[in-house]
Amino acid sequence: MSSGGNTSSVYAGDEINAIVLDPGSYNTRIGYAGDDFPKVVVPSYYGIDKNDIAKSNAPGGKTRRVFGEDINLPRSNFETNPILKDSEIQDWDAAVDQYSHYFNKVLKLDYKEQPILITEPVWTSNQYRQQLIDTFFEKFDFPALYLAKSPTCISFQQGRPNCLVVDIGHDSVSVTPVIDGISLLKNSMKTNYAGRFLSDHIQDLLAHKFPEAKIEPRYRIKSKNPTVFPTAADYTTKPLNENITTSFDDYQKEKIWHEFKESMLEVPEKKLNNLNASQSNSIKEFYSSDANKRLFELPTGQSVELSLDRYALADTLFDPESYPFHNADLNEKYPPSNGEISLANTFDDYKPLKRARKAESNQSTPPLSQDDHNGNHTEIRGLSSLISSTLSSVDIDLRSSVAHNIIITGGVSLIPQLTERLYTELTNSNPGLKIRLHAVGNSSERFNQAWIGGSILASLGTFHQMWVSKEEYQEVGPDRILSQRFR
Numbered sequence: 001m002s003s004g005g006n007t008s009s010v011y012a013g014d015e016i017n018a019i020v021l022d023p024g025s026y027n028t029r030i031g032y033a034g035d036d037f038p039k040v041v042v043p044s045y046y047g048i049d050k051n052d053i054a055k056s057n058a059p060g061g062k063t064r065r066v067f068g069e070d071i072n073l074p075r076s077n078f079e080t081n082p083i084l085k086d087s088e089i090q091d092w093d094a095a096v097d098q099y100s101h102y103f104n105k106v107l108k109l110d111y112k113e114q115p116i117l118i119t120e121p122v123w124t125s126n127q128y129r130q131q132l133i134d135t136f137f138e139k140f141d142f143p144a145l146y147l148a149k150s151p152t153c154i155s156f157q158q159g160r161p162n163c164l165v166v167d168i169g170h171d172s173v174s175v176t177p178v179i180d181g182i183s184l185l186k187n188s189m190k191t192n193y194a195g196r197f198l199s200d201h202i203q204d205l206l207a208h209k210f211p212e213a214k215i216e217p218r219y220r221i222k223s224k225n226p227t228v229f230p231t232a233a234d235y236t237t238k239p240l241n242e243n244i245t246t247s248f249d250d251y252q253k254e255k256i257w258h259e260f261k262e263s264m265l266e267v268p269e270k271k272l273n274n275l276n277a278s279q280s281n282s283i284k285e286f287y288s289s290d291a292n293k294r295l296f297e298l299p300t301g302q303s304v305e306l307s308l309d310r311y312a313l314a315d316t317l318f319d320p321e322s323y324p325f326h327n328a329d330l331n332e333k334y335p336p337s338n339g340e341i342s343l344a345n346t347f348d349d350y351k352p353l354k355r356a357r358k359a360e361s362n363q364s365t366p367p368l369s370q371d372d373h374n375g376n377h378t379e380i381r382g383l384s385s386l387i388s389s390t391l392s393s394v395d396i397d398l399r400s401s402v403a404h405n406i407i408i409t410g411g412v413s414l415i416p417q418l419t420e421r422l423y424t425e426l427t428n429s430n431p432g433l434k435i436r437l438h439a440v441g442n443s444s445e446r447f448n449q450a451w452i453g454g455s456i457l458a459s460l461g462t463f464h465q466m467w468v469s470k471e472e473y474q475e476v477g478p479d480r481i482l483s484q485r486f487r
């Protein structure tokens, strides 16, 4: 495939210095193709003066958004808002502003000379993708770009062209079969039982279990002395004259749940809410023991002690159904999900060539939905069952190769013992398959894996023919580009 016109020569050879952008629900990563790590890893949030929002609606009005560390500075009337949801940009003005900030002021790109590879989840609609392309060609004037599916990037990072990518990120967990380096959209599954879900469970648990413990965000604390619950917190707060908004305060509080998630959670060996009551009791007793107790220090200096709950919180990823929230509003935020994705796109999904068939392979592929999914009742799929369902939807010829190459990635996958528990459950529920899990040992590599994969992909010698130039896009039009060039 040629990249059209005479523009292809511009990106060929060693001079390519492409930009790689991985916009995630919680973190946005930006850097140069060929580098080992992104230059910038920042929250996918921005701060804005409420008065500026009003001004931006007026003709010629301008907004001044702040990004990165600056959003943590307490200011009057400053809102903190997310830019993405479910790995898709939802606030386009803020996204353009954020990327311009990092491209121009931080990385100081001569971006007119550089193509850009942007990662995207598998569930984007063509309308969304078109908006993405239009934005990058029109607002930034990049000469060429490429949209790469995150699971494809992850498969490249691991050098496994046939695999199953399990990405446990902030807003969502996604499971995607990748064949010949191409993500199979129709077999992919996704739920929201991921990082944000855990944050909500942590917040819910602390409020329920330690209602007297004061949850103060760190920016409010002036001094503190250590205490342990139920002894009251001993601290003083800063005199804040600023008129702090709820969204700023909530975002700052959220950091507490993240800290808790990253330091306190461990995955139990087995489901805690077993069908067998006596087994369940003995597991719970084990995890309640003194050896499993840990203290978590709140910003006020007061520590809370937890044992079984540290494991129960991580168990919610595997068994969300057993853990309703105490706060009813939170239950509404997470409607039951079996992971099926309704893809708005009508283009043909990649059809892998038939592999050599083995004797048993004349079995048909089981349907995606299980028997009890009859439209009235939604089966709730935790992590292992989401992966097993995806596996069973993969063509029988490819299933064993995919089962042998399951890649576990995303920030939440760093919770200790998560892969061990997954291995046990997947092996038990898929007796005919040899399950092998692959999780990168280096945590910052795992955390940035989609970006790193994009960096590898865009710096491959053969990649120059993949870029879509602005001229080609204008000539050929979005329909053909979207269905044929970006897989």
Ligand SMILES: Nc1ncnc2c1ncn2[C@@H]1O[C@H](COP(=O)(O)OP(=O)(O)OP(=O)(O)O)[C@@H](O)[C@H]1O
Pocket: 023, 024, 025, 026, 027, 028, 086, 087, 167, 168, 169, 170, 171, 172, 173, 194, 195, 196, 258, 261, 262, 263, 410, 411, 412, 413, 414, 415, 447
């Ligand atoms: N060591 C850790 N242990 C547990 N959770 C962690 C750890 N490090 C980060 N996380 C959690 O991982 C989540 C962020 O993961 P990641 O950066 O993969 O998401 P993202 O790429 O921004 O989002 P998405 O891919 O869902 O759009 C946050 O919820 C964060 O609290």
Ligand SMILES: [Mg+2]
Pocket: 024, 025, 169, 410, 450
């Ligand atoms: Mg991600």
